[in-house]
Amino acid sequence: MLNYDVIVIGGGAGGMAAAIESDKTGAKTLLIERDDKLGGILNQCIHNGFGLHYFCEELTGPEYANKFEKKLAKTKVDVMLNTFVKKIDGKNITIVNENGCQVVTAKSIVIAMGCREKTAGSINLAGTRPVGIYTAGQVQRMVNLYGKMVGKRVVIVGSGDIGLIMARRLTFEGAKVLMVAEIMSFTSGLSRNVQQCIKDFNIPLLFNTSITRVVGTDRVEGVYYAPVDEKYNICGREKYIKCDCVILSVGLTPETSIIENLKLNPVTNGAFVNEYRELIDEKGVFMCGNNLHVHDLVDNVSIEGEIAGHNAGLNALGKLKHGKAYNVKFGDGIRYVLPSIVFGGKNEEVTINFRVGYKIVKKFIVAYVNGKLVNKKYCMSLNPGEMQSISINKDFIDGDIEVKIVDGGFLGMGV
Amino acid sequence: MIYDYAIIGGGVVGSAILNKLTRLGKKCILFEKSDDVANGTSKANTGLIHAGFDAHEGTLKARLNVEGNKLFPKLCKELFVPFKQNGAIVVGTDLEKIKNLYARGTKNGVSNMQILDQPTLKQLLPNLNDKLTVGLLAKSAGIVSPYLFTIALAEESVLNGSKVVLNYEVKRAQFTGTHFRITNNIEEFDAFWIINATGAQYNSIAKLLHSETYPIKYRIGEYYLLDSLVSPITKYSVFPLPTATSKGVVITPTIDGNILIGPNATDISDYSTATSVSGLNEVKEKAKEIFSNIPFNKNIRNFAGVRSIVGEDFIIEKSKRVQNVINIAGICSPGLTSSPAIANYVAFDLLGLKNKEKEMKRRTPIETIRDKTPEQINAMIKKDKNFGKIICRCECVSLAEIIQAIKSPLKPTSVDAIKRRTRAGMGRCQGNFCMAKVMETFDKEKNVSFDNVAKENPQSKIIIGEIKG
Numbered sequence: 001m002l003n004y005d006v007i008v009i010g011g012g013a014g015g016m017a018a019a020i021e022s023d024k025t026g027a028k029t030l031l032i033e034r035d036d037k038l039g040g041i042l043n044q045c046i047h048n049g050f051g052l053h054y055f056c057e058e059l060t061g062p063e064y065a066n067k068f069e070k071k072l073a074k075t076k077v078d079v080m081l082n083t084f085v086k087k088i089d090g091k092n093i094t095i096v097n098e099n100g101c102q103v104v105t106a107k108s109i110v111i112a113m114g115c116r117e118k119t120a121g122s123i124n125l126a127g128t129r130p131v132g133i134y135t136a137g138q139v140q141r142m143v144n145l146y147g148k149m150v151g152k153r154v155v156i157v158g159s160g161d162i163g164l165i166m167a168r169r170l171t172f173e174g175a176k177v178l179m180v181a182e183i184m185s186f187t188s189g190l191s192r193n194v195q196q197c198i199k200d201f202n203i204p205l206l207f208n209t210s211i212t213r214v215v216g217t218d219r220v221e222g223v224y225y226a227p228v229d230e231k232y233n234i235c236g237r238e239k240y241i242k243c244d245c246v247i248l249s250v251g252l253t254p255e256t257s258i259i260e261n262l263k264l265n266p267v268t269n270g271a272f273v274n275e276y277r278e279l280i281d282e283k284g285v286f287m288c289g290n291n292l293h294v295h296d297l298v299d300n301v302s303i304e305g306e307i308a309g310h311n312a313g314l315n316a317l318g319k320l321k322h323g324k325a326y327n328v329k330f331g332d333g334i335r336y337v338l339p340s341i342v343f344g345g346k347n348e349e350v351t352i353n354f355r356v357g358y359k360i361v362k363k364f365i366v367a368y369v370n371g372k373l374v375n376k377k378y379c380m381s382l383n384p385g386e387m388q389s390i391s392i393n394k395d396f397i398d399g400d401i402e403v404k405i406v407d408g409g410f411l412g413m414g415v
Numbered sequence: 416m417i418y419d420y421a422i423i424g425g426g427v428v429g430s431a432i433l434n435k436l437t438r439l440g441k442k443c444i445l446f447e448k449s450d451d452v453a454n455g456t457s458k459a460n461t462g463l464i465h466a467g468f469d470a471h472e473g474t475l476k477a478r479l480n481v482e483g484n485k486l487f488p489k490l491c492k493e494l495f496v497p498f499k500q501n502g503a504i505v506v507g508t509d510l511e512k513i514k515n516l517y518a519r520g521t522k523n524g525v526s527n528m529q530i531l532d533q534p535t536l537k538q539l540l541p542n543l544n545d546k547l548t549v550g551l552l553a554k555s556a557g558i559v560s561p562y563l564f565t566i567a568l569a570e571e572s573v574l575n576g577s578k579v580v581l582n583y584e585v586k587r588a589q590f591t592g593t594h595f596r597i598t599n600n601i602e603e604f605d606a607f608w609i610i611n612a613t614g615a616q617y618n619s620i621a622k623l624l625h626s627e628t629y630p631i632k633y634r635i636g637e638y639y640l641l642d643s644l645v646s647p648i649t650k651y652s653v654f655p656l657p658t659a660t661s662k663g664v665v666i667t668p669t670i671d672g673n674i675l676i677g678p679n680a681t682d683i684s685d686y687s688t689a690t691s692v693s694g695l696n697e698v699k700e701k702a703k704e705i706f707s708n709i710p711f712n713k714n715i716r717n718f719a720g721v722r723s724i725v726g727e728d729f730i731i732e733k734s735k736r737v738q739n740v741i742n743i744a745g746i747c748s749p750g751l752t753s754s755p756a757i758a759n760y761v762a763f764d765l766l767g768l769k770n771k772e773k774e775m776k777r778r779t780p781i782e783t784i785r786d787k788t789p790e791q792i793n794a795m796i797k798k799d800k801n802f803g804k805i806i807c808r809c810e811c812v813s814l815a816e817i818i819q820a821i822k823s824p825l826k827p828t829s830v831d832a833i834k835r836r837t838r839a840g841m842g843r844c845q846g847n848f849c850m851a852k853v854m855e856t857f858d859k860e861k862n863v864s865f866d867n868v869a870k871e872n873p874q875s876k877i878i879i880g881e882i883k884g
Contacts, residue, residue, distance in 0.1 A: 034805065034808070082804070084805040084808070084811075086784075086792075086811060094789050096784070096792060096796070096803055096805060096813075097803045097804075098796065098800035098801075098803035098804055099796070099800075099803065100792075100793045100796045100797065100803065101784075101789045101790075101792035101793040101796060101803070102789060102793065103789055116843070116844045116847065116848075117844070117847055119715065119716075119843075119844065119845040119847065120716075120717075120845070121640070121714050121715040121716040121717055121845060122714065122715075124639075124692075124695055124714065124717055125717070126689070126690045126691050126692050126694075126695060126717070127689045127690065127691075128687070128688060128689045129688075129718065130870075130875065131869070131870035131871070131875035131876070131877055134847075135847050137847065138847045138850070138851075141851065142851060142878075143882055146851060146865075147881060147882045147884070148865075148866070148878045148880070148881060148882065149878070149879055149880045149881065149882055150877060150878060150879060151879060152879060152880075172883075173882045173883050173884065174883050212692055213689060213690075213691065213692070214689075215689075218871070218872055218874040218875040219874065219875055234692075244879075257642075257644055257809070257843065
């Protein structure tokens with residue numbers, strides 16, 4: 001049976017970063033990728049805006065991926081392309097490619113398989129099911145990698161980033177984007193995308209609007225849409241708009257289906273991990289990137305991949321130390337924190353990622369340990385669509401951590 | 416060449432009749448107006464093989480349901496179609512109504528039924544709502560893929576000399592005195608008999624044939640299909656007590672490992688498979704009355720099918736108005752279960768055929784890797800390396816399987832036809848990942864160019880043009 005110190009599953013942004021860091025620890029590393037090239041979803045993201053933080057450059061997706069591929073090429077990492085992972089059973093991985101099917105095993109595995117798009121079924125899109133209903137990423141791939149158009153008059157459902165990007169992309173290619181219908185009262189996308197893809201192109205962005213049904217027998221002919229309240233119940237008159245294409249940008253979800261019996265956080269649909277990005281329930285199994293929780297910036301995916309890969313390597317070499325474990329809790333208004341467990345230590349910082357559940361304005365994000373304030377961060381404005389972080393000096397961690405949102409009247413005294 | 420029998424309509428009933436008549440050595444042709452068989456109600460139902468306690472005594476429905484149920488296991492084995500007799504349980508609070516169903520089942524000839532008390536019910540259905548206290552278990556009930564069953568019936572027929580013509584909409588059928596000349600205004604065929612098995616479109620073909628028309632009521636049924644990863648809520652197909660209009664919203668495992676929930680029963684004036692917000696909510700609420708913890712957030716697809724209803728029973732008859740025409744109308748539930756028995760009824764009771772069944776060349780099912788061990792998959796890849804190239808990640812479908820489907824006897828040309836044969840596109844990403852790859856495969860196999868691949872009918876091409884750039 002083929003055996004490695006570390007096996008990384010997924011050769012996108014998270015996986016490449018993990019494999020590079022694993023190799024640096026001296027661990028014998030294998031990277032498995034199902035596509036015929038590395039890069040993952042970056043390969044179809046031809047717009048720029050990647051790498052502003054990590055490289056201090058504004059790169060396209062393929063350019064960002066290419067920089068990591070070059071770094072990877074300088075390592076001793078074995079890469080298997082066109083290889084599909086059929087099953088993960090503990091540390092045994094069943095792989096399939098045109099050379100055969102075999103089970104490979106490792107002391108640590110890093111799972112970086114990314115996420116998938118939510119579909120018409122996820123939102124119970126009613127009406128008929130003709131040709132012309134796609135997810136935004138599916139259209140992105142068709143346009144950017146195949147050079148083909150799938151619609152001329154487009155309605156976009158959901159103001160997630162991919163939908164916003166595709167609104168602009170399709171307009172460039174001559175389609176008419178009639179509107180973006182967002183069911184909530186705010187967008188889940190990045191503010192810069194709303195500006196650069198929607199406002200700059202005068203595309204109507206309708207909040208509190210639901211697409212109630214699709215019409216069309218062979219092809220989409222139009223959609224009905226209506227205003228909805230905060231419980232998503234229809235609260236106004238239905239209107240009709242003619243279109244030939246409905247594009248769903250209604251969210252992403254970590255692609256965790258391959259891992260048997262994985263306990264998932266219902267908020268992220270991803271696993272629970274400690275600060276090493278190691279599964280709480282299974283030592284030696286690490287996850288990173290969108291496979292763990294959906295990110296907004298690939299730069300953060302790379303950083304997270306590095307954490308996972310580095311610690312996976314140390315774990316394989318018997319060098320990973322787990323100090324005293326403390327829980328990370330969170331207060332009202334915060335949707336989730338990651339990691340859920342941090343370890344005691346000295347002279348180092350640990351960064352907690354989190355998302356707020358609604359837009360907050362002029363508040364403090366604070367972190368407490370045993371009732372002591374250990375860090376605070378002032379936020380003019382914070383959106384659910386933008387992942388945030390707060391760092392804590394481990395010298396102060398001698399108990400469970402709580403991350404909270406507090407008012408501006410707060411003056412830094414213990415409560 | 417004059418065919419013995421022309422069947423109009425490639426649903427499960429038309430395909431079952433085609434298969435039966437082929438086995439009886441007859442020269443047969445089937446016309447289907449869409450791009451594939453099973454494209455109407457036959458692909459959009461619950462896939463249940465009913466035991467037969469629900470149909471009213473003395474009806475054709477009751478007789479053919481029970482006969483059909485008995486024929487299914489052997490037929491599916493011959494056709495290489497997966498079938499499982501998982502059993503059905505009707506649940507409720509009214510013991511009298513359960514006893515009535517039991518009595519009706521007995522009268523209809525259903526065996527292997529058992530009335531369940533609450534402790535037994537809880538044992539068999541641990542997730543059941545506590546307020547449901549009595550049940551009826553019917554062990555002869557089963558689950559099958561209704562479209563795969565239809566495809567298999569048609570494929571076996573084609574392999575044994577019959578003809579299936581897809582994308583053929585019958586426009587005229589003129590009786591010459593001895594036989595019918597059938598045309599779609601492009602190509603003509605001749606046949607001695609016509610069997611109208613067009614389902615929802617029965618009346619338009621009946622008018623064309625000058626045979627009897629019937630008042631068809633359309634009743635839509637909407638569904639939820641949950642991710643196969645969801646823990647099985649039930650091993651059995653679970654029903655509420657039936658009402659006058661329908662068997663009710665069922666919660667059932669499918670043969671492919673999903674959980675299927677539905678259908679409701681709403682009368683509609685025009686034929687349409689559109690789901691509605693209110694209809695889907697109705698299905699959800701009714702299902703929650705049986706199992707309160709159904710994870711609807713793991714829904715991967717909603718769809719709907721339309722029942723065609725004529726009065727209280729099936730219409731399966733020789734036309735009295737025109738000679739050599741068989742009318743088949745109003746095949747609503749238990750249509751799927753009854754289909755092999757309907758075929759027998761047409762062949763023996765109506766047409767009076769007495770031929771012995773000939774030895775049939777069997778179809779070759781598509782070899783799948785998803786259910787094999789690493790050793791088995793390895794051997795398959797050594798034989799054909801296309802088994803090692805994965806097209807559909809969610810359902811683990813290899814390129815070899817897509818190619819086998821493209822080359823299969825009916826020569827399918829649409830993405831959805833490949834989906835029904837291989838499951839590529841039926842998983843949780845709903846074809847997001849694999850649709851373009853299936854299109855590429857059509858192109859590579861030189862069946863259809865990438866730009867011309869349709870989702871279903873030729874009018875549903877996926878690509879509408881090139882990018883400007």
